[in-house]
Amino acid sequence: xxxxxxxxxxxxxxxxxxxGAWLNLRVAEPPExxxxxxxxxxxxxxxxxxxxxxxGTRMTNAALRGNYALIYFGYTFCPDICPTxxxxxxAAIDELGEAGTRVTPVMISxxxxxxxxxxxxxxxxxxxxxxxxxxxxxxxxxxxxxxxxVFYRRFEDxxxxxxxxxxxxxxxxxxxxxxxxxxxxxxTPAEDMADTxxxxxxxxxxx
Amino acid sequence: MTIRFVSALLMMVFxxxxxxxxxxxxxxxxxxxxxxxxxxxxxxxxxxxxxxxTNANTTDRLVGAQSPxxxxxxxxxxSMENGVMRMRPVxxxxxxxxxxxxxxxGGFHIMLINLKAPLFEExxxxxxxxxxxxxxxxxEAVVEAAGAGGPSTGSGTMHHSGGAHGR
Numbered sequence: 538x539x540x541x542x543x544x545x546x547x548x549x550x551x552x553x554x555x556x557g558a559w560l561n562l563r564v565a566e567p568p569e570x571x572x573x574x575x576x577x578x579x580x581x582x583x584x585x586x587x588x589x590x591x592x593g594t595r596m597t598n599a600a601l602r603g604n605y606a607l608i609y610f611g612y613t614f615c616p617d618i619c620p621t622x623x624x625x626x627x628a629a630i631d632e633l634g635e636a637g638t639r640v641t642p643v644m645i646s647x648x649x650x651x652x653x654x655x656x657x658x659x660x661x662x663x664x665x666x667x668x669x670x671x672x673x674x675x676x677x678x679x680x681x682x683x684x685x686x687v688f689y690r691r692f693e694d695x696x697x698x699x700x701x702x703x704x705x706x707x708x709x710x711x712x713x714x715x716x717x718x719x720x721x722x723x724x725t726p727a728e729d730m731a732d733t734x735x736x737x738x739x740x741x742x743x744x
Numbered sequence: 745m746t747i748r749f750v751s752a753l754l755m756m757v758f759x760x761x762x763x764x765x766x767x768x769x770x771x772x773x774x775x776x777x778x779x780x781x782x783x784x785x786x787x788x789x790x791x792x793x794x795x796x797x798t799n800a801n802t803t804d805r806l807v808g809a810q811s812p813x814x815x816x817x818x819x820x821x822x823s824m825e826n827g828v829m830r831m832r833p834v835x836x837x838x839x840x841x842x843x844x845x846x847x848x849x850g851g852f853h854i855m856l857i858n859l860k861a862p863l864f865e866e867x868x869x870x871x872x873x874x875x876x877x878x879x880x881x882x883x884e885a886v887v888e889a890a891g892a893g894g895p896s897t898g899s900g901t902m903h904h905s906g907g908a909h910g911r
Contacts, residue, residue, distance in 0.1 A: 613784070616791035616856070618822070618829050620781050621849040624891025659784035663890035688828050696833065697816065699857055706829045723829065724850065 583709065583717035584684035588645065588677055591657035591670035598715055605640040605718075605734060606711040610687045612648035612702050613660045618723065619644075623664040626708060628727035629734065630665065636738060637731075645681060646672045647689035647704050685709060685717075710734060712741070766895075768883045772800040773839070773875065778885040779895035780856070782865040790814070790863055791853035792871060792885045793895070796837075797844035800877070806845065807836040808874040815858035817871070822850055831855075839875070849893060863887045 590596045607626045611619035623644060630637040642665050646652035649672045652660075657670030672678070682689060689704040706723040710733065718737050721730055768775040778794035798804050809817045821834045837852050839845040847853050854871065863869060868884040875881065888896055 613787050614789050615831075616789040617820075617831065617849055617853050620791075620890055621893065624889075624893055627891050628893075656784075656786040659786045663782060663784055665891075692830070692832075694833060697818070697857070699816070701831055703828055703830045705827045706824075707827065722827070723824070 582684070582686055582720075583711060583715070584681075585715075586645075586671075586677070586681040586684070588671040588673040588681065589654055591654050591661050591672075593654040596669070596671065601641055601643070601711060602715055603713050605713060605737070606643050606709075607640055607730075607734075608643045608645060608685070608709040608711055609707075610645050610647050610682060610685065610689070610704060611706075612646050612704070613652050613656055614648060614699070615702065618706055620664070622706060622708060622723065623668070625725065625727045625730065627665040627668070629730035632727055632731035633734060636735065639738070640734060642668045644668060644670050645678070646670065647678060647682060647687065648702050649673055649675060649678050710737065712737065766886065768881060770875075770878045770881045772798050773804065773878050773881060774799075775873070775881065775883050777895040778871070778883045779888050779892070780863060780869065780885045781892055782887055782890045783859060783863045784890075785862045787862070788858050790856040790859055791820070791849075792856065792869075793847045793849065793853055794883070794885070795844055795846050796839050796873075798839045798878075799842060801841050802877065803841050804839040804878055805836045805876040806839065806873060807876050809854045809871055810874075811856060811869060811871045813860055813863075813869045814856035815860070816856075818855045818857065819852070820855045821852050836876070865889055 585598045587595060587597045607629070609619070609622050609626060611622065613619070626642045630640050630642060633640065644661065646657065652670070652672045654670075654672060657672060661668040661670040673681070687705050689702055692701045692703050694701065708721040708725070708730065709717050710719040710721070712718040719733050721733070766777050768778070774797045776795040776797070778792060780790050780792045783790055796806065806819060809819065811817050818833045819835075819837060820831055823830045823832070834852070837845050837847070845852070865887050867887050869887065871883050871885060873881045873883060886895065
């Protein structure tokens, strides 16, 4: 018994490592549907919304149907991450050239207290002439954020009179049927984003 | 008027001669391409980015900043956890000995809060940086497009300060 115990331990350890390696491989293996630069969506994400755009007009997700959309959740008080991502979105659309006219850029505010339609109206044209800014009531924003699995939370800095927002920073590619086709992590280069969109457009044209 | 002032003046004369692309030098520090982004009138914040290099063999530290164009100026960093971006004030940013500190999108920046006026592209905003060892250094950040990902290569206005030795 004394001799067998270490063997059992070794077997157990090897088994655990083998299982780990196998799991790792499975995770690392890119599924066939994976698009360059985009993340594969395995969960039900996205959905209908009704919000107010930067002109003060009520708008639903139906208005985006028929075209692709790049949706970003951010806020205008955000000095770095949001302008960076909106810049990437605009650059990706430019990169697509003519095909870029079939992509609508959208920013949904997760800070509706500050981001009124008037504030958004001044903000959005700085990034792209067709960028749509959306805001709403707290409940409306909470609802759309939940559908897109967006986490956001107010952070009160004890040393400051202003608050910041913690938030997930993904860009969602929504297809002409309103389904989320890809998600892009913060830091995805505009060229990669454009490549993924082009691939979706091509595979759709083939179908 | 002290000797220090005279030597600072002399330093200005020496350093003013060749003007490389938008750089600011104190005795040991070189601050390259300070830049920020254009803002909308309703947008109350901005972020300033740059590279700070030192040729000193000791670590310096950026500990503060001021600008006449913003009510509050803080040093901020980001952390990313499970895809959630958190931006927080930090006490300072180390400039490693004979190395550099990089302030760039997604990392560290100098945050301007409650801008007194919108920042317009192709203008500059003045800032005073405060370092633990090098003291105060005056710089001017170039305002790039709102969605810019980095500084354009064009040179900005040079503005040499004699106050390289703060204390």
